[in-house]
Every structure is written in C-alpha cells, then in structure tokens.
Amino acid sequence: xxxxxxxxxxxxxxxxxxxxxxxxxxxxxxxxxxxxxxxxxxxxxxxxxxxxxxxxxxxxxxxxxxxxxxxxxxxxxxxxxxxxxxxxxxxxxxxxxxxxxxxxxxxxxxxxxxxxxxxxxxxxxxxxxxxxxxxxxxxxxxxxxxxxxxxxxxxxxxxxxxxxxxxxxxxxxxxxxxxxxxxxxxxxxxxxxxxxxxxxxxxxxxxxxxxxxxxxxxxxxxxxxxxxxxxxxxxxxxxxxxxxxxxxxxxxxxxxxxxxxxxxxxxxxxxxxxxxxxxxxxxxxxxxxxxxxxxxxxxxxxxxxxxxxxxxxxxxxxxxxxxxxxxxxxxxxxxxxxxxxxxxxxxxxxxxxxxxxxxxxxxxxxxxxxxxxxxxxxxxxxxxxxxxxxxxxxxxxxxxxxxxx
Amino acid sequence: xxxxxxxxxxxxxxxxxxxxxxxxxxxxxxxxxxxxxxxxxxxxxxxxxxxxxxxxxxxxxxxxxxxxxxxxxxxxxxxxxxxxxxxxxxxxxxxxxxxxxxxxxxxxxxxxxxxxxxxxxxxxxxxxxxxxxxxxxxxxxxxxxxxxxxxxxxxxxxxxxxxxxxxxxxxxxxxxxxxxxxxxxxxxxxxxxxxxxxxxxxxxxxxxxxxxxxxxxxxxxxxxxxxxxxxxxxxxxxxxxxxxxxxxxxx
Numbered sequence: 001x002x003x004x005x006x007x008x009x010x011x012x013x014x015x016x017x018x019x020x021x022x023x024x025x026x027x028x029x030x031x032x033x034x035x036x037x038x039x040x041x042x043x044x045x046x047x048x049x050x051x052x053x054x055x056x057x058x059x060x061x062x063x064x065x066x067x068x069x070x071x072x073x074x075x076x077x078x079x080x081x082x083x084x085x086x087x088x089x090x091x092x093x094x095x096x097x098x099x100x101x102x103x104x105x106x107x108x109x110x111x112x113x114x115x116x117x118x119x120x121x122x123x124x125x126x127x128x129x130x131x132x133x134x135x136x137x138x139x140x141x142x143x144x145x146x147x148x149x150x151x152x153x154x155x156x157x158x159x160x161x162x163x164x165x166x167x168x169x170x171x172x173x174x175x176x177x178x179x180x181x182x183x184x185x186x187x188x189x190x191x192x193x194x195x196x197x198x199x200x201x202x203x204x205x206x207x208x209x210x211x212x213x214x215x216x217x218x219x220x221x222x223x224x225x226x227x228x229x230x231x232x233x234x235x236x237x238x239x240x241x242x243x244x245x246x247x248x249x250x251x252x253x254x255x256x257x258x259x260x261x262x263x264x265x266x267x268x269x270x271x272x273x274x275x276x277x278x279x280x281x282x283x284x285x286x287x288x289x290x291x292x293x294x295x296x297x298x299x300x301x302x303x304x305x306x307x308x309x310x311x312x313x314x315x316x317x318x319x320x321x322x323x324x325x326x327x328x329x330x331x332x333x334x335x336x337x338x339x340x341x342x343x344x345x346x347x348x349x350x351x352x353x354x355x356x357x358x359x360x361x362x363x364x365x366x367x368x369x370x371x372x373x374x375x376x377x378x379x380x381x382x383x384x385x386x387x388x389x390x391x392x393x394x395x396x397x398x399x400x401x402x403x404x405x
Numbered sequence: 406x407x408x409x410x411x412x413x414x415x416x417x418x419x420x421x422x423x424x425x426x427x428x429x430x431x432x433x434x435x436x437x438x439x440x441x442x443x444x445x446x447x448x449x450x451x452x453x454x455x456x457x458x459x460x461x462x463x464x465x466x467x468x469x470x471x472x473x474x475x476x477x478x479x480x481x482x483x484x485x486x487x488x489x490x491x492x493x494x495x496x497x498x499x500x501x502x503x504x505x506x507x508x509x510x511x512x513x514x515x516x517x518x519x520x521x522x523x524x525x526x527x528x529x530x531x532x533x534x535x536x537x538x539x540x541x542x543x544x545x546x547x548x549x550x551x552x553x554x555x556x557x558x559x560x561x562x563x564x565x566x567x568x569x570x571x572x573x574x575x576x577x578x579x580x581x582x583x584x585x586x587x588x589x590x591x592x593x594x595x596x597x598x599x600x601x602x603x604x605x606x607x608x609x610x611x612x613x614x615x616x617x618x619x620x621x622x623x624x625x626x627x628x629x630x631x632x633x634x635x636x637x638x639x640x641x642x643x644x645x646x647x648x649x650x651x652x653x654x655x656x
Binding site for chain 2: 172
C-alpha cells in the first residue's frame with residue numbers, strides 16, 4: 001500500500017500542468033461558492049437581526065391578537081404570567097409593549113399614527129432604542145411625555161417641547177384622547193414607521209388606552225437564537241390555548257421568504273458552477289486515463305493487479321481533491337474572516353434599501369463553518385465520481401492491446 | 406226631485422272621492438313615523454350598551470334636538486368620558502373632547518364610522534331627518550312584524566344625497582305609525598345592520614320605542630342597545646344653545 005501511495009504521489013508530480021488545472025478548478029469552485037453564500041448568509045443574518053430588534057425573538061399575545069392587532073385583545077401583564085415565562089430556560093428578557101393606532105395632531109395637521117407604549121429602559125437594553133434619538137431626550141418611565149418619529153414630527157410641524165394631541169379608540173371602545181409634551185425625536189430607519197411612530201411610557205399608554213395593567217405583547221429576548229423553536233414550544237405547552245406564541249419568523253415572514261429566495265438562487269448558481277467545474281475535472285481525468293493506457297498495460301504486464309492500478313488512480317484523485325480543497329479553504333477562510341471584520345460599505349440607493357429594513361448599509365460576510373464543510377464535501381464527491389471513469393477504463397482494457405499501441 | 410238628485414249626487418261623488426282618495430304616500434308614512442316620536446324641540450336621556458363577544462360597556466348620555474336642524478349630545482357617564490359632546494348643525498358635526506380641549510370636526514367620511522365604538526354610526530345619530538329628506542320611498546307591501554301589521558317601505562337615497570346606505574327597508578306599524586324595524590343595506594345590496602325598536606311606552610307624553618337594538622349582520626355576538634330612560638318633548642331651546650361654545654360646558 002505504501003508503495004502505491006508513493007506511486008500515486010509521483011504520478012501527480014509527473015504531469016504538473018494537469019494537476020494544477022484540477023487543483024485550480026477545485027479551489028476556484030470552493031472559493032467562489034463559499035464567498036457567494038457567505039455574503040448571502042451574512043446579509044441574511046443582518047436582516048434577521050434588524051427584524052428581531054423590532055419584534056423580539058418570540059412574542060406572547062392573548063389568543064388571536066396578531067390577526068387583527070385589536071386594542072381589545074390584550075393580556076394582563078401580571079407577575080404570574082411573567083414568572084411562568086421566566087421559568088423557561090433560555091429566556092433572558094421580557095419586554096412588554098402596548099400598541100394602538102391613533103390620530104396624531106399638531107396645530108393644523110393630523111396623521112394616522114402608531115402609538116407604542118414601551119418600558120423604555122427594558123426596551124433599550126434589547127434594541128438600543130434610545131440611541132436613535134436625534135433631538136431632545138428619551139422619556140423616563142414615570143413621565144407623561146412622548147417621543148415621536150422624525151418624519152411624523154416634520155409632517156405635524158412639531159418639535160421638542162411642543163404638545164402632541166392624540167385621539168383614538170382605546171380598550172373596549174373607551175375614548176382615547178390626550179395631549180402630551182414631546183420630550184424627544186427619534187429617527188426610525190424604516191421610512192414607513194418614521195412617519196407614524198409615537199413612543200410613550202408603558203404606564204402612560206395604559207392610561208391613554210384605558211387598559212390599566214395590560215399590554216398587547218410580551219416581547220422575549222433569548223440567550224441562544226437557535227433555541228427559538230424549543231422555547232416557543234415550551235411556552236405553548238405551559239401557557240395553554242389562551243395565549244398566542246409567535247416566533248420572529250412567523251411575525252416577519254418577509255425576511256424568511258427573502259432568505260428562501262436567496263437559497264434558491266444560490267442552489268441554482270452553485271449547481272451550474274459545480275457542473276462546469278465537475279465536467280472540467282472529469283474531462284481532464286479521462287484525458288489522463290486514455291493517455292496513460294499504455295502505461296497501465298505495462299504496469300499490468302510487469303505484474304501489477306488491475307485493482308492495484310485502480311487504487312493508484314483512486315489515490316491520485318483523492319490526493320488532488322484533498323489538496324484542492326485545502327488550497328481553496330486556505331484562501332477562502334482567511335478571506336471570509338477578513339471580510340467579516342471589514343464589510344463593504346454601501347452607498348446610494350442600495351444603502352437606502354438596507355436602511356429601510358433597519359439594517360446597516362454594508363455588505364456583510366458571514367462566518368459559516370457548516371457551509372465550508374458542505375462545499376468541501378460536494379467538491380470531494382465530484383472528485384470521487386470523476387475517479388470512477390479511469391477505474392472503469394482500466395477494468396475494460398486488455399493488456400495485450402494496451403501494450404501494442 | 407232636483408234637490409234629491411243633487412243631494413244623492415253629491416253624496417255619491419263624495420263616496421266616489423273617498424274611495425279613491427289617495428291613502429298616505431309612503432313618504433308621508435315615513436314622515437309621520439319620524440315625527441310621531443319627535444317634537445320641534447326635545448331632549449332625551451339615554452343609556453347605550455355595547456355588547457361584544459368578550460365584553461360589554463355602558464355609556465349614559467343626554468341629547469337635545471331642535472327643528473331637525475340642531476342636535477347636541479353629551480356623555481354623562483362613565484366618569485372618564487364625561488363631558489365629551491357632539492354638536493350638529495344641519496349636516497355638519499363637531500366633537501368636543503375635554504381631555505385634549507379641542508373641538509374636532511366630523512368629516513364627511515367619518516359620518517359612516519361608529520359613534521363611540523358602538524354599532525350606530527355618526528350618521529345614524531346625527532343626521533336625524535335624513536331618512537325623510539334624503540331618500541325616496543316606495544311601499545313594498547304589508548308584513549307582520551312581531552304580530553303587528555306593518556307597512557314595508559323601501560327607502561332609496563336620492564341621487565345627490567350624502568348618505569352612506571345603498572337602501573334602507575323600514576317596517577312601520579299600520580295602526581299607530583311607529584317604526585318597528587329597519588334594515589340597512591350597502592351599495593351592493595348586502596345587509597349591514599338591523600335596527601329593532603321595542604318596549605313601546607308613553608314617555609314625556611308620546612308613545613315611543615324605549616329600546617333600540619342595532620345588530621350588525623356579519624359580526625357574531627355583537628350589538629348595541631340604546632335605552633331611552635326619559636324624554637321631554639316640550640323643551641324650550643334657543644338656537645344659541647347649539648354652539649361650539651356651549652358644547653364645552655353642557656352637562
């Protein structure tokens with residue numbers, strides 16, 4: 001066996017150009033597919049992260065809340081419920097929210113708005129909402145002030161210190177109306193939200209909506225993102241059918257759908273690439289086998305078994321494959337790591353579309369060891385399939401004929 | 406002889422005329438039914454109960470009305486909503502919200518929206534004489550409703566009338582000309598709301614329905630019940646009473 005390995009090793013070095021072609025195509029396939037997919041996955045992760053910042057990993061509502069988001073379907077924010085949720089392993093933070101639609105009015109103009117009652121400090125710990133402030137300051141939890149989005153402030157011609165008038169329908173058809181001083185203005189990346197969002201301390205929102213001690217959603221932060229489904233399942237069995245448990249992907253399916261489209265595109269592109277590279281490798285190897293027919297015959301004539309020659313050929317493919325993969329990875333991995341820390345900044349319209357989704361306008365690469373392994377495995381399989389062809393050629397060939405040529 | 410011919414002649418002409426004397430036109434029936442429960446100036450104390458599948462809510466309010474052109478309503482209970490008033494002058498409406506100290510105009514598009522979250526629209530409560538003036542009426546026949554023989558009248562909006570319904574079908578009792586039931590349809594002919602008047606009592610000198618129940622057709626377990634607890638049909642109200650200033654202080 002040792003001898004066969006030696007033989008295979010020498011064979012590789014005998015035809016350097018051919019070996020280099022195979023190695024380069026393998027490395028090329030690996031680098032291209034990994035870079036492309038890492039970019040997709042990196043951006044996908046970024047989108048998910050931005051989305052999750054808005055809705056949390058999991059939300060607990062009263063049954064059937066999400067469909068209509070009605071102010072009448074609220075849940076009682078009591079200690080018993082909180083304790084129950086807290087008892088599930090992996091839940092790190094519970095953030096209550098009370099949301100309702102209202103008419104926001106300035107002096108002369110008015111506009112439909114989304115009034116979001118939040119526990120400022122708690123919310124800030126999760127999504128750094130206070131960092132979005134562009135003017136004034138954020139309210140404290142006991143204050144009777146509001147923070148409004150930049151676009152809304154501009155539309156209503158209001159600024160810090162002015163009074164915002166809100167009119168709507170509160171809990172169980174109560175009249176919701178009030179006037180509140182504006183303590184600060186925030187910039188919301190999502191342009192749609194930027195013209196309609198009003199933040200209010202939770203207790204004030206409860207008073208405004210006549211929904212004392214209630215909230216429309218409990219937003220959960222968890223320790224490990226991959227545990228989302230397990231925690232959601234546990235919550236469902238623990239809280240029963242009076243509650244609605246939703247995970248981020250159910251609440252913002254558009255992100256998940258986007259990721260699915262990405263996956264489809266990548267599968268198509270990478271399949272084409274692997275097909276081209278694969279045929280290249282197969283072609284090279286067949287050429288090699290045909291060109292060495294006489295050599296194989298000689299080897300047989302001097303006493304080597306067919307299976308031994310086949311082993312040599314197989315070893316050659318194996319060595320080339322593994323070397324190619326190692327070269328590919330050793331270029332791709334450092335490149336990915338470098339790009340991960342030095343993402344490509346975007347400008348112009350591309351940047352705007354990223355900002356609209358609340359994500360930083362950068363092309364973010366992801367570090368995905370699973371992807372590296374998968375791509376290497378696929379390339380390795382291609383090499384194995386390619387090596388079957390010369391093995392078949394050796395099987396069929398007759399010694400006398402081969403030598404005669 | 407001539408005398409008797411004249412005499413019988415007149416009599417027969419009179420009988421002839423009586424036989425063919427036009428009965429009340431549908432419009433007149435609707436008009437009568439409308440004014441049978443109203444006077445030139447009146448006030449009413451009412452309680453409105455919102456019934457929803459999971460909760461109920463009650464509002465107590467008082468309303469004033471004059472000459473079909475002026476109307477005022479003010480909420481008296483619950484305490485949180487006390488003082489919220491609605492004013493109507495002809496077809497325009499305003500709401501006063503004490504908590505924001507603002508009078509807001511009820512826009513035409515808001516006319517079809519619910520009043521205080523109930524199944525009554527602003528139009529139902531504000532545009533009082535609308536059913537008489539904004540619609541043309543057609544008698545569809547007679548029908549028994551709750552063992553009372555009623556005229557069944559279809560009201561179709563006049564071409565330029567600013568109303569929200571596509572048609573309204575009214576059941577008006579034949580003997581006392583009182584509205585018993587109304588069905589409200591949208592432009593596509595789909596039934597939206599049914600209003601049933603019941604508990605006829607003499608209140609403030611007039612026989613009126615003291616319970617009005619509005620049931621939306623497509624929302625299960627949901628309705629609004631309006632109960633009239635007192636009425637005064639001989640109010641003396643000045644036109645100045647129906648002003649934006651007054652609505653801030655009315656109780």
